Amino acid sequence: MDWQGQKRAEMLMQVMLVVFGVVAFVVGYSIGSFRTMMLVYAGGVTLTALITVPNWPCYNRHPLNWLDPSEAEKHPKPQPVPSKKKGGKHHHK
Amino acid sequence: MGWIADGMESIRSLQIRQVLTQVVSLGMIVTSALIIWKGLMCVTGSESPVVVVLSGSMEPGFKRGDILFLHMSKDPIRAGEIVVFNVDGREIPIVHRVIKVHERQETGEVDVLTKGDNNFGDDRLLYARGQLWLQQHHIMGRAVGFLPYVGWVTIIMTEKPIIKYLLIGALGLLVITSKE
Amino acid sequence: MHTSVQRLNTLVTFAAVLLAVLCGVASFFDGFNTHSVHGTVEVVKIRKFRKQLNGNEEVTMNLNISLDMQSTFTWNTKQVFVFLAAEFETEKNVVNQISIWDHIIPDKEHAKFQTQVPSKYPLTDQGSNLKGKKIDLVLHWHIMPKSGKMIQDKLPLSHFYLPEAYL
Numbered sequence: 001m002d003w004q005g006q007k008r009a010e011m012l013m014q015v016m017l018v019v020f021g022v023v024a025f026v027v028g029y030s031i032g033s034f035r036t037m038m039l040v041y042a043g044g045v046t047l048t049a050l051i052t053v054p055n056w057p058c059y060n061r062h063p064l065n066w067l068d069p070s071e072a073e074k075h076p077k078p079q080p081v082p083s084k085k086k087g088g089k090h091h092h093k
Numbered sequence: 094m095g096w097i098a099d100g101m102e103s104i105r106s107l108q109i110r111q112v113l114t115q116v117v118s119l120g121m122i123v124t125s126a127l128i129i130w131k132g133l134m135c136v137t138g139s140e141s142p143v144v145v146v147l148s149g150s151m152e153p154g155f156k157r158g159d160i161l162f163l164h165m166s167k168d169p170i171r172a173g174e175i176v177v178f179n180v181d182g183r184e185i186p187i188v189h190r191v192i193k194v195h196e197r198q199e200t201g202e203v204d205v206l207t208k209g210d211n212n213f214g215d216d217r218l219l220y221a222r223g224q225l226w227l228q229q230h231h232i233m234g235r236a237v238g239f240l241p242y243v244g245w246v247t248i249i250m251t252e253k254p255i256i257k258y259l260l261i262g263a264l265g266l267l268v269i270t271s272k273e
Numbered sequence: 274m275h276t277s278v279q280r281l282n283t284l285v286t287f288a289a290v291l292l293a294v295l296c297g298v299a300s301f302f303d304g305f306n307t308h309s310v311h312g313t314v315e316v317v318k319i320r321k322f323r324k325q326l327n328g329n330e331e332v333t334m335n336l337n338i339s340l341d342m343q344s345t346f347t348w349n350t351k352q353v354f355v356f357l358a359a360e361f362e363t364e365k366n367v368v369n370q371i372s373i374w375d376h377i378i379p380d381k382e383h384a385k386f387q388t389q390v391p392s393k394y395p396l397t398d399q400g401s402n403l404k405g406k407k408i409d410l411v412l413h414w415h416i417m418p419k420s421g422k423m424i425q426d427k428l429p430l431s432h433f434y435l436p437e438a439y440l
Contacts, residue, residue, distance in 0.1 A: 172370035196368035
């Protein structure tokens with residue numbers, strides 16, 4: 001899943017769960033059945049899981065274009081100036 | 094060759110840092126759970142603010158595995174309330190309903206008799222030998238709130254300790270191996 | 274959010290929090306339900322009035338009870354526990370509450386009824402102060418929800434006087 005896909009999946013997950021929660025409550029309250037509310041909500045959670053948990057292709061439409069290695073060699077990495085304090089800065093992956 | 098040593102150094106310090114972060118986050122989880130528990134104790138005034146129903150003596154109201162929220166206020170105990178009480182010589186507290194109350198004229202001391210909704214007779218058989226009434230100090234709190242099924246987690250864990258250790262192991266592994 | 278396990282974890286956590294919120298809101302809405310309970314109770318006959326071996330007095334009686342508890346039921350109600358308490362004051366005790374009859378109402382359809390029953394538990398005193406005593410009959414009910422807060426209320430229904438002599 002690429003970055004945009006992750007963002008979309010998370011948004012979708014939160015919005016869908018809240019919407020299903022509200023729908024479940026309204027339906028349950030108007031029918032007067034606690035059981036119906038639970039069933040609607042459980043259905044909503046399952047659907048949300050099906051949509052947002054697996055790595056569907058639609059979440060992979062924005063692949064990261066990594067810099068080509070040959071391109072990188074043309075622009076050498078700036079060498080760190082030998083500092084007094086070691087290990088102060090790391091290249092986080 | 095200096096850059097290799099430098100790189101090794103940075104990798105080593107990274108690992109130490111990561112291990113420390115994991116330890117701290119694990120500690121945070123444990124302490125926040127403790128804080129919530131102790132905080133609830135302060136707010137509710139009960140020494141165990143949440144109890145799990147272990148027997149079917151209050152069915153159909155409370156089934157095995159339901160959890161109850163307790164509150165211990167200064168208000169005197171009255172008939173009809175569901176109280177959690179300890180009996181001398183019994184480890185596990187009991188959740189039953191108050192059916193008789195006698196409150197003294199001057200001292201305000203109470204004598205209380207309880208009964209499980211699903212039981213045939215009152216609780217005198219469950220009390221300590223010769224004990225006819227419960228007093229205020231036997232009572233840990235009265236039930237004010239209810240959630241079904243949640244307590245099954247603890248019932249399963251106390252009855253099947255292997256599952257508990259597996260779960261704790263898996264959670265610990267997850268916390269330690271997961272990266273931020 | 275880059276692995277399925279992580280997404281599943283987030284989903285389950287968020288879903289559980291929302292579930293707790295749903296239960297809380299359902300219980301909160303129960304608070305707006307104003308219930309008005311109607312009922313009458315009369316003591317048809319005092320069957321027994323005597324002193325037990327331990328010196329405490331004991332009374333059993335027949336009761337005629339008619340109740341309408343329908344308004345206590347909402348969609349979040351699992352059952353209503355209703356009981357009749359005999360309440361009186363003695364020289365020794367400022368409060369005496371003795372449950373003499375109780376009943377579990379499972380649903381709204383069974384919440385309106387009329388019945389003639391013997392008292393389920395004897396009315397007992399700590400000591401013997403009951404002769405000629407005025408006894409209040411108070412209906413208490415305890416609404417047990419499917420989730421959330423339990424609600425308790427009561428309604429004094431009637432009173433009667435015990436006879437001056439043992440039966």
